[in-house]
Amino acid sequence: MALLPIAEAQARLLALAGPTPVETVPLGQAVGRWAAEPVVARRTQPETDLSAMDGYAIRFADLPGPWAVIGESAAGSGFAGTVAPGEAVRIFTGAPMPAGADTVLVQEEAARDGDQLSLAGEGPSYLGRNTRRRGLDFAQGDALIAAGERLTPARIALAAIGGHAALPVGRKVRVAIAATGDELVAPGMPIGPAQLPESNRTMLAAQLADLPVEIVDLGILPDDLGALTHAFATVEADLLITSGGASVGDHDLVRPALEAAGATIDFWRIALRPGKPMMAGTRGDMVVLGLPGNPVSVFVTALLFAKPLIAHRSGAADPFPRGRSAILGEPLPANGPRTDYLRAALIDGRVHASAIQDSSMLRTLARSTCLIVREPHAPAANSSDSVEILDIA
Numbered sequence: 001m002a003l004l005p006i007a008e009a010q011a012r013l014l015a016l017a018g019p020t021p022v023e024t025v026p027l028g029q030a031v032g033r034w035a036a037e038p039v040v041a042r043r044t045q046p047e048t049d050l051s052a053m054d055g056y057a058i059r060f061a062d063l064p065g066p067w068a069v070i071g072e073s074a075a076g077s078g079f080a081g082t083v084a085p086g087e088a089v090r091i092f093t094g095a096p097m098p099a100g101a102d103t104v105l106v107q108e109e110a111a112r113d114g115d116q117l118s119l120a121g122e123g124p125s126y127l128g129r130n131t132r133r134r135g136l137d138f139a140q141g142d143a144l145i146a147a148g149e150r151l152t153p154a155r156i157a158l159a160a161i162g163g164h165a166a167l168p169v170g171r172k173v174r175v176a177i178a179a180t181g182d183e184l185v186a187p188g189m190p191i192g193p194a195q196l197p198e199s200n201r202t203m204l205a206a207q208l209a210d211l212p213v214e215i216v217d218l219g220i221l222p223d224d225l226g227a228l229t230h231a232f233a234t235v236e237a238d239l240l241i242t243s244g245g246a247s248v249g250d251h252d253l254v255r256p257a258l259e260a261a262g263a264t265i266d267f268w269r270i271a272l273r274p275g276k277p278m279m280a281g282t283r284g285d286m287v288v289l290g291l292p293g294n295p296v297s298v299f300v301t302a303l304l305f306a307k308p309l310i311a312h313r314s315g316a317a318d319p320f321p322r323g324r325s326a327i328l329g330e331p332l333p334a335n336g337p338r339t340d341y342l343r344a345a346l347i348d349g350r351v352h353a354s355a356i357q358d359s360s361m362l363r364t365l366a367r368s369t370c371l372i373v374r375e376p377h378a379p380a381a382n383s384s385d386s387v388e389i390l391d392i393a
């Protein structure tokens with residue numbers, strides 16, 4: 001069977017399920033979620049002309065003064081009267097500009113003696129200096145955040161100042177994570193020579209920590225068709241992620257167990273290194289993602305498939321990681337038939353691939369800051385050539 005190109009596998013995976021149902025959450029819980037609907041300004045910001053500095057509200061035409069100070073405008077209150085020619089109002093940052101005034105003289109450039117005010121510096125250079133006009137940031141009805149955009153700290157603050165206390169977002173994605181393999185032992189436990197500390201669940205949960213997920217930990221499952229089938233048939237989640245048992249060995253039972261549990265496999269084996277034996281399918285509304293067991297294969301397939309799928313189900317319009325270009329530090333050989341994601345480090349503007357690219361090597365992965373993306377059959381590359389990288393640290 002031909003290996004599926006990555007882009008095709010990504011598209012097919014996202015087509016397996018749509019976004020989770022929408023819920024409305026307070027802004028304090030919205031960070032890292034995706035806007036389910038456009039967020040529109042319920043007010044104009046600023047609502048009125050404001051001072052941007054501490055000083056005196058004046059009429060620009062009155063420069064160079066002097067002025068009589070007739071009152072005060074503070075943030076939250078304002079000044080009720082009107083500033084007539086020759087008059088000034090003491091004003092503070094964020095306070096409403098009084099009627100009649102159009103410019104602010106900063107206090108560092110003013111001299112005050114009782115109610116008398118005079119210029120003690122250059123003074124404002126143009127009409128409107130040191131003020132913020134009504135609607136400078138946005139007007140009521142303006143689009144603030146598009147549906148499908150991530151709710152970053154700045155966008156949450158924008159929603160707040162736009163008059164919103166809560167926002168509609170996709171409900172959290174329930175992700176069940178299972179490790180499979182008779183050789184696996186919980187980390188830190190005593191271990192025999194044929195055994196291995198389990199690291200994939202821990203890494204996956206950490207990789208998903210910045211996404212709106214609820215993790216259901218299915219633990220370490222044995223290489224036993226009955227036990228795997230039972231676990232896969234009874235789990236309740238939006239997404240089931242397994243690791244291990246995805247390849248063609250006699251103990252690679254994930255695919256038969258998923259099928260025995262009622263799942264349909266949509267695709268298996270992609271033109272990707274590391275991560276070739278990955279499979280994807282559905283069991284009812286639940287998407288199942290069978291990742292290979294090698295730790296680096298898990299890392300890469302989580303980055304390229306699991307995380308984008310969760311983002312997509314959370315309502316993201318643009319769920320895939322974005323590459324950028326970097327300059328190679330050393331030559332690279334021609335690539336084979338799979339897209340290769342080389343563990344690499346970006347040092348002083350040059351990207352250096354690790355000499356050994358074995359998908360079991362977590363220390364190499366942990367030292368890497370990026371992955372170099374090599375397209376299928378890419379020709380050999382020279383030092384100083386530009387390559388695409390994906391940042392991972």
Ligand SMILES: Nc1nc2c(c(=O)[nH]1)N[C@H]1C(S)=C(S)[C@@H](COP(=O)(O)OP(=O)(O)OC[C@H]3O[C@@H](n4cnc5c(N)ncnc54)[C@H](O)[C@@H]3O)O[C@H]1N2
Pocket residue numbers: 179180181183184196197198199200201243244245246247248249252274275276277291292293294295297359360
């Ligand atoms: N004859 C073939 N053999 C293999 C092929 C192939 O096409 N033909 N593909 C290779 C590729 S590529 C990969 S990737 C691996 C992945 O296979 P599996 O998904 O079946 O993975 P396992 O055999 O279960 O495990 C591989 C490796 O990773 C260790 N492992 C597994 N789970 C964990 C865990 N949770 N934490 C830490 N380490 C884990 C496991 O002990 C193995 O060493 O298959 C190749 N073989």
Ligand code: MOO
Pocket residue numbers: 272273274275276277292294297359
């Ligand atoms: O695809 Mo496997 O992950 O190359 O080792």
